[in-house]
Amino acid sequence: MVRIKICGVTTPEDARFAAEAGADAVGLNFYPQSPRYITPQQAAPLVRALPAFTSAVGVFVGMPMRQACAIAFQLGLRGVQSYDDHPPTEDTFPFAHVPAFRVKDREGLEAVRRFVDAAVAAGRPPSAVLIDSFVVGQMGGTGHRAPWQLLQQFDVGVPLILAGGLTPENVEEAVATVRPWGVDVASGVERAPGVKDPDKVTRFVQNVRRAAAAVRT
Numbered sequence: 001m002v003r004i005k006i007c008g009v010t011t012p013e014d015a016r017f018a019a020e021a022g023a024d025a026v027g028l029n030f031y032p033q034s035p036r037y038i039t040p041q042q043a044a045p046l047v048r049a050l051p052a053f054t055s056a057v058g059v060f061v062g063m064p065m066r067q068a069c070a071i072a073f074q075l076g077l078r079g080v081q082s083y084d085d086h087p088p089t090e091d092t093f094p095f096a097h098v099p100a101f102r103v104k105d106r107e108g109l110e111a112v113r114r115f116v117d118a119a120v121a122a123g124r125p126p127s128a129v130l131i132d133s134f135v136v137g138q139m140g141g142t143g144h145r146a147p148w149q150l151l152q153q154f155d156v157g158v159p160l161i162l163a164g165g166l167t168p169e170n171v172e173e174a175v176a177t178v179r180p181w182g183v184d185v186a187s188g189v190e191r192a193p194g195v196k197d198p199d200k201v202t203r204f205v206q207n208v209r210r211a212a213a214a215v216r217t
């Protein structure tokens, strides 16, 4: 099984559609510089629109963990996706903490390893790590691929979520190559920034499921 997060939904309709199409989670982006940015107030009806078994995950860039967790609590989010060089100094429980990393080379992967080792040593292992592409000046949602080949051999001891430039067209190859625990997509299933394309969302989910079945057999 490969878990699927459709990230950067901005309307209740898109959130609901992603869930009905088979996504395990939707991402709500609280980074003001993102074209997918929504406020916590705008996020509430999106969370409300989700069926019972679909998770909502908040994307937080440069926000203190205490503040991110307060928003997660307010909205009943399942997870907190964060962008920091160092593990949080406080417990993120009951939220699943998913630190995100922009990786371009082996050194970038070693930084991920150091982060996870430090978090484990502090008694706060992340629930998963999200590996995205590295694009100068952009934190995410770039549409650029992460280094799949490097990730083939990468085992950091916690589940790996592959992100960065995934599309309905390339996600089968991505899953077959990297064999991630989960995949995460934002721009690759849109018809305009912040507006999901139902056909792309449907095909993305179908293609992940097909690839996961092929990897299993």
Ligand SMILES: O=C(O)c1ccccc1N[C@@H]1O[C@H](COP(=O)(O)O)[C@@H](O)[C@H]1O
Pocket: 007, 008, 027, 029, 031, 034, 035, 036, 059, 061, 132, 139, 140, 141, 142, 143, 144, 163, 164, 165, 166, 184, 185, 186, 187, 188
């Ligand atoms: O989507 C954004 O605008 C964004 C902004 C800042 C941080 C993270 C963001 N999104 C995350 O980036 C990955 C990859 O995006 P894409 O598929 O390449 O467009 C996405 O999965 C989100 O988790």
